[in-house]
Amino acid sequence: MTCQVDHIKEWELFTLVSLDGQQQEHQQRQGKNPPYGQLGISGKYLISAGTGSPVQLHGMSLFWSQWMPQYYNKTTVNALKCSWNTNVIRAAMAVEEKGYLENKERELQKIYAVIDAAIEAGIYVVVDWHDHNAQNHKNDSIEFFTKISKKYGNYPNIIYETFNEPLKVSWSDLKPYHEAVIAAIRTYDKNNVIIVGTPYWSQFVDEAANNPITNFKNIAYSLHYYSGSHKQDLRNRAITAIYKNIALFVTEYGTVNDDGNGGVDQNESELWWNFLDQNKISYINWSISDKDEGASALKPGTTASQIGNSTKWTTSGIFVRNKYISQNNGVSH
Secondary structure, three states: OOOOOOOOOOOEEEEEEOOOOOEEEEEEOOOOOOOOOOEEEEOOEEEEOOOOOEOOOEEEEEOOOOOOHHHOOHHHHHHHHHOOOOOEEEEEEEOOOOOOOOOHHHHHHHHHHHHHHHHHHOOEEEEEEEOOOHHHOHHHHHHHHHHHHHHHOOOOOEEEEOOOOOOOOOHHHHHHHHHHHHHHHHHHOOOOOEEEOOHHHHOOHHHHHHOOOOOOOOEEEEEEEEOOOOOHHHHHHHHHHHHOOOOEEEEEEEOOOOOOOOOOOHHHHHHHHHHHHHOOOOEEEEEEOOOOOOOOOEOOOOOHHHOOOHHHEOHHHHHHHHHHHOOOOOOOO
16 A cells, blocks of 8 residues: 655745734644544544544554654654554653753754644654653653644644653643643644553543543543453443543554563454544554564664555554554545
């Protein structure tokens, strides 16, 4: 399956009226509209804001930005759109371990490169604060998302993920963090969807459903699973949340065990996909990585220019890619 990524002019000068009524000139990257245009949240569904109809996104997550910089580029984005039939990519902004906290500008440039490429290609991009301790880094998170929303908030391609995977933190402690970061984003971006992390490695979505965020619109809740480790008991938590009418978004899933290793659990993966498709829940696979582990989609040594080469795909990569090319994700032309 192939597609054409159209040549787009690099920049266009346009005029905006600022909040204080002053006209200001900005540079805006031109791109194609993503498949479903502006997104929103209505009850338990991710929707196309233009039609009101539920939609699903299907795609791949990049690996921690500080450890896999070779994939944070246009070549990767175009290959995932054209060879993998994905309509969303997740850019995982590493925070700790020599990530954003220590190397802000270096890591920002990687995220910008992926966002720019996604806009140009006409797909969605989840901008992920890839942190396990974000409740301790609230000011840094606010700083980061302020920059992103100010720079890109007028594009319908953008989705924000404010906390990748909280650890053993209660929802009552997480909710104020999310609300503070959401408020910063909404200063510049009133509409794009924001996904919030849930307790215990983004699994206890039922806890969030008991006390959802109500003072902001277009909010979804992250659900993470690894098919080899997480089975019907986790789907039951998701069912509880769905019954309480909150929107779930699987910003990260694996076909193997939750430590990233083991073989592909095809049966459980199919059960998960069927469940998510029945409930119109979007999902993003972990990950575009050449690390020598079961969760990686690429074999060790694979370059960005080889992502469309089937001989470079792992067992998990082949399995996930075959799923995606069987779908109508609105990107092939």
